[in-house]
Amino acid sequence: MMETWHTLSADAVTQRLVSDAANGLCGEEAARRLARYGPNEIVEAKGRSVIAMFLAQFRDFAILVLISVAVLSGVLGDVEDTLVIVAIVALNAAIGFIQDFRANRAMAELKRLGAPQATVVRDGRRSTIPAASMVPGDLVLLEAGCVAPADIRLIEAPQLKVSEAALTGEAFPIEKNVAPLDDAALPIADQINMVFKGTMITYGRARGIVVTTGMNTQLGRIAALLEQAPPASTPLQKRLAVFGRQLAVLVVVVCAVIFAAGVLRGEAVTQMLLTAASLAVAAIPEALPAVVTIMRALGARNMARRNALVRRLPAVETLGSVSWICTDKTGTLTRNEMRVTQICPSGENRVDVESAAHEGVTAQLLEAAALSNDAAYDERGGIAGDPTEVALWRMAADAGLDRRKLERSMPRCMEFAFDSDRKRMTTIHRAGSGFVAYTKGAPEAIVERCLSTARADGDNVDDRHGPLDQGALLAMAGAMAADGLRVLALARRAWPALPATGATPDTVERELTLIGFVGMLDPLRPGVSAAVTTCRAAGITLVMITGDHPMTARAIARSLGMLDEGDTIMTGRELAALADDELARRIEHVRVFARLDPAQKIRIVEAIQARGQYVAMTGDGVNDAPALARADIGVAMGRAGTDVAREAASLVLLDDDFTTIVAAVEEGRRIFANVRKFIRYVLTCNSAELWVVAASPLLGLPMPLLPIHILWINLLTDGLPGLAFAAEPAEPTLMQERARPPNEGLFTGGMWRQILWGGVAMAAVTLGVQAWGLHSGYAAWQTMTFTVLAFSQLGHALAIRSERTSLFAQGLKSNAPMLAAVALTAALQMAALYVPGLSAALRTTALSGPELALSLAASVIVFSLIEVEKLFFRRTRSDRPGRDRLAGETERGGESGGA
DSSP: OOSOGGGSOHHHHHHHTTOOTTTOBOHHHHHHHHHHHOOSSOOOOOOOOHHHHHHGGGOSHHHHHHHHHHHHHHHTTOHHHHHHHHHHHHHHHHHHHHHHHHHTHHHHHHHTTSOSEEEEEETTEEEEEEGGGOOTTOEEEEETTOBOOSEEEEEEOTTOEEEOHHHHOOSSOEEOOOOOOSOTTOOGGGOTTEEOTTOEEEESEEEEEEEEOGGGSHHHHHHHHHHHOOOOOOHHHHHHHHHHHHHHHHHHHHHHHHHHHHHHTTOOHHHHHHHHHHHHHHHSOTTHHHHHHHHHHHHHHHHHHTTEEESSTHHHHHGGGOOEEEEESTTTTBOSSOEEEEEEETTSOOEETTSGGGTTOOHHHHHHHHHSOOOEEOTTSOEESOHHHHHHHHHHHHTTOOHHHHHHHSOEEEEEEEETTTTEEEEEEEETTEEEEEEEEOHHHHHTTEEEEEOTTOOSTTOEESOOOHHHHHHHHHHHHHTTOEEEEEEEEEESSOOOTTOOHHHHSSSEEEEEEEEEEOOBOTTHHHHHHHHHHTTOEEEEEESSOHHHHHHHHHHTTOOOTTOEEEEHHHHHTSOHHHHHHHGGGEEEEESOOHHHHHHHHHHHHHTTOOEEEEEOSGGGHHHHHHSSEEEEESSSOOHHHHHHOSEEESSOOHHHHHHHHHHHHHHHHHHHHHHHHHHHHHHHHHHHHHHHHHTTOOOOSOHHHHHHHHHHHTTHHHHHGGGOOOOTTGGGSOOOOTTOOTTTTTHHHHHHHHHHHHHHHHHHHHHHHHHHTOTTHHHHHHHHHHHHHHHHHHHTTSSSSOHHHHOGGGGHHHHHHHHHHHHHHHHHHHOHHHHHHHTOOOOOHHHHHHHHHHHHHHHHHHHHHHHHHHHHHTTSOTTHHHHHHHHTTOOOOOO
8 A cells, every 4th residue: 555645635545445435335345355454453473472481581691600500509518509599590580581571561552552443434324343344445434532543544624633642742632634745755743634543533523534454554563663673681781691601711711720730739639629619609609690680679669769660670770871862852851731931912022921920911912812712621620622722821820810700701702713724713702892802823824914913011902003014023923933932823803793693714803903922832841951961961962852843842952952063953854865874973963853753763773772872762652662662771651651652661750750861870870880899899709719729729828718618708798798789879970970881891990900909919818817827826727717808808898889989988877788788797707706506517716816806907908908099099080080080991992891
């Protein structure tokens, strides 16, 4: 079927589809077409079975490594480690399965959008049929409140208005007509003689011919795009996958070398096998998936408190990697409610409505705004109706005008409803012994019908001033529109008697007196400007994607400071003319996209991703769902959004507020920073254990630790202190740092160096105590070595809570879970020395007072070294933001950090 139905006349459409604009199709022909085109339904692709989704959770390399470690731990008799690892693997599998299962619901929600019933004319008779049985060529009847059951070319549309927000992003109902349109490349939002499947009829009635059904409709094409959107791994998942592979290979090699070296120097093969296996178990940070999961869960809880509902846990940390945010305008940056912000009495000087006492607002203008208005009170006492008319009513009410009282004194006696051809509406009211007509509409449609303008202070309705300069008046209206305002003109005419019953709009709407212009817009949400500033300071590029007019979008972007020198605006038509590589090149300087179709939104996401960036996409409509699913982070609106958008998204804003996205990004950055701290902590500690065991034979020392000691330290220090990093608060400069480049590994910014020197220092202190104990003849030298290594790791956990701030400046209470974890771990370690049953199991000896004091004093050395490093860092880099150091190292070709 051809796609340019909007360019054909209603008769041409009827002929091409071999239909009848009066009697519709016959029943037999409808049945034949149903067999040919298929049901008018959104078809769901065959999904994976529940078992396949569950088994897919065990394909990750890191998970396979953990399973291997669990088996090895069981062989060694370490039942506790085995059970912990199995629980971690099961938890991750459950979370991944739930996410996959919920993701498959997006298509089901999209399918539900189609109207279940439709009113058609077949064989000349009106009947209600299942929407699924509609076919191209059907004559369909539409009325206010119904959902369009297919894509329809209108043939009659008196005063028809359709809400297409879910499909096009256009904030306000669209006025429809039946005239053919010349431009075959018009975007969906501008095809005003078409009604599309899934949109809502808000006003009027219509007749039309069904032109496409099922998956050929615009809604069906969105469904196809949604099926094509691949599930993306999160930045942290990608980095951890690389890290897991690298670490597993490294651990196997190191443990093999240690085993061989021990056997060659005469150690028992069984003992060295147990030692190497224990080191392998200890070196693999099996707690990492649990820590990441807990961090995500706590982050999700924090986001929920700030009105951001996380639907997929990995999205929590992905937000921390976002470098581009493509945001909708209406309802996200703005309030999604029209407000009169400027008036121009008599078409002369513009005045802000919020200025003192509505300076310059004449009584005539307020009366016109309140009376030439079809908005009405709803059941709850609120104001309902067309957004522009609600805005006019509110302006009058805010100025103290009581419309109900005004209507009693000036009742409406006659009216001429708005017409898209005239672009005007008029109401006539009794005013004392005479009548007054108020007319409002597009400035060009009103000014041409005016003879004069009312005085700015004009309480005298007959007092007029100055010749009417149409060019100057329209220039003033154009200037208001250029500022992003929706401009209406208000005019009046006094009548000594009510116009005759047969009077036409053309005879009544002439010889008018212009009262002035009103400019309205959807105001910015509170805090949005500050949030935009925060994003820019954080190195996040903002792009506005809207269904509104480009001029309106430009004004909003300029007011928010989103447009810099050289930045441009691109329409859907311009984007369609670009190849993908050209779009990827030009997108760097495009800050506003207007009037797009769903496939174009996906192209924008892919163009940004092609530049190696992580992108968050916001949206609320059906048309947004494919792009939400394709983006690294899809952010749906919770209040105004559709179920389809929410099911396709990873994050749902409960307040539809852009500032909430910025808060979520900050939380995501905090989580990623804490994951890095945990990895630094656990790898430093694990590498220290490897260095201790590997270096002792080279130094002529006996085996410093037993396998049970290694497993105990691993269980003790990797557990509670590691988990406590999840509660670490954000660094003060977190949102002043640049967004992380996608190719930046986990270990950039010198983290490998910190892990290396930290592990070596910890091992050196431990081996130093071992050598001193042996030299001094202490029988408990091995227990002292065991104690120093355990307590050094606890001090290390406290020291690296911040990369630059001293622990004494942070305060121990700033992370209460960490303080509790360290205290409990220290108590358990002391129990390992002094509780007889536990001491016997771990083969330790109770230390004397001097021995314990020496061990504890040595354990503080690593903590002190890290604090000195942070002091040096603060003094040398105090005038630079935190990640400037990372950026500089990257630019100089510094360490890539591997994972």
